[in-house]
Amino acid sequence: MFSERQQQIIETAIKIIAVNGVQNFTTKNLAREIGISEPALYRHFDSKLHIMEAIIKYFKNQMQPAIQKLQGNSNSVRKIENFVLEHLNIINQNPHFARVIFSEANFQFDEILLLKMTKMMNQSLNKLGAIIQKGQKDNELRSDIASLTISRSVIGSLRLLITQWSMSGMIFDLVAEGRKLCEDLRKLIAEKQFFLQ
Amino acid sequence: MFSERQQQIIETAIKIIAVNGVQNFTTKNLAREIGISEPALYRHFDSKLHIMEAIIKYFKNQMQPAIQKLQGNSNSVRKIENFVLEHLNIINQNPHFARVIFSEANFQFDEILLLKMTKMMNQSLNKLGAIIQKGQKDNELRSDIASLTISRSVIGSLRLLITQWSMSGMIFDLVAEGRKLCEDLRKLIAEKQFFLQ
């Protein structure tokens, strides 16, 4: 998909955006950080915009394992749990992701780019929504609250946890804290027979 | 605090960032949108950075009513509810806020600016956290889950709802949807005697 050099460019771009913001993501900074000249970048990408497009594709690939946790034939509660934990796992291994992937603002300067970002976010949200509805049908999840509220609570608290971890300078153990969150979320949204699973 | 012209500059800046992203927030665009010349901006602010600082101060003032809902002598559940609803109310009246205030990325290019943003966010988070702990002590809120999980669920789902509303082009009724969210959240986090309040 991407050559080694292209991957290096993408990863360095993500790092720059995460640490210094989109406004400091310039071809000059990017080239210097990698250790090549500016025009060399254009041997691997047509333009700066194409690099940003590649970042989104790169995310899609990296986050795939998390979404796959929503498939399979285990129960809904377990699926949601694995979905959340895999998210945290991936972010933990790619700490720079957090400040880029959950900040649509970084891509807001270009309509098409923003559309691709929101599309990606909505896809995983819809898949989670379907699992939650099935879980409610199967009496695994509480049915006295809207499925939308459940997915908003799950994704919302997940995103907030990641944001807080990132903004704090990653001073706490994301995965450990995530496991606690998962346990509590299960208590909140699961029917009682699933509390102790 | 701010002169009329200053307010106009701040509000227009917010609008530009919300609609076209920080990257398109230039002195040229700002001046054109207002209908004055570029140098005229510098009669009211020392620099572009000072305008961004002013945006944060402006937010602080506008969001104050929401935080004040956490004070007073009603019960914790009601306080949290009013806090959430007032947030939605303010955002509903200032639709451009959503994409700026909840996107730390917009201020990431400058360390001091980012610090001020996170400080502001943490202040309201801490105040909410205190109310939640008190609510648990008073047996108004569930005590079998961590207070941090409750505040993350409340703030997380609130922020996600606002983000979704903003990204959808504000096609649904934010306040109505927020009221439903509030009801469901109360069912999730309140002890039973507070379900029907």
Place this chain on the structure above:
DNA sequence: TCATCAAGTTAGCAAACACTAACAAAGATA
């Protein structure tokens, strides 16, 4: 009446921006 002053204007600055032209070197292929 006339100096003061706030708040606008036009013209233009140096630096930074994304990107290109032209050339060089090294490895693969014929």
Place this chain on the structure above:
DNA sequence: TATCTTTGTTAGTGTTTGCTAACTTGATGA
């Protein structure tokens, strides 16, 4: 061996950036 392709280089393009200098204008007040 000779040529082509890939991937790098240096030098430089026109445009945009945030911001300044110098001038104007209309209201205020001693």
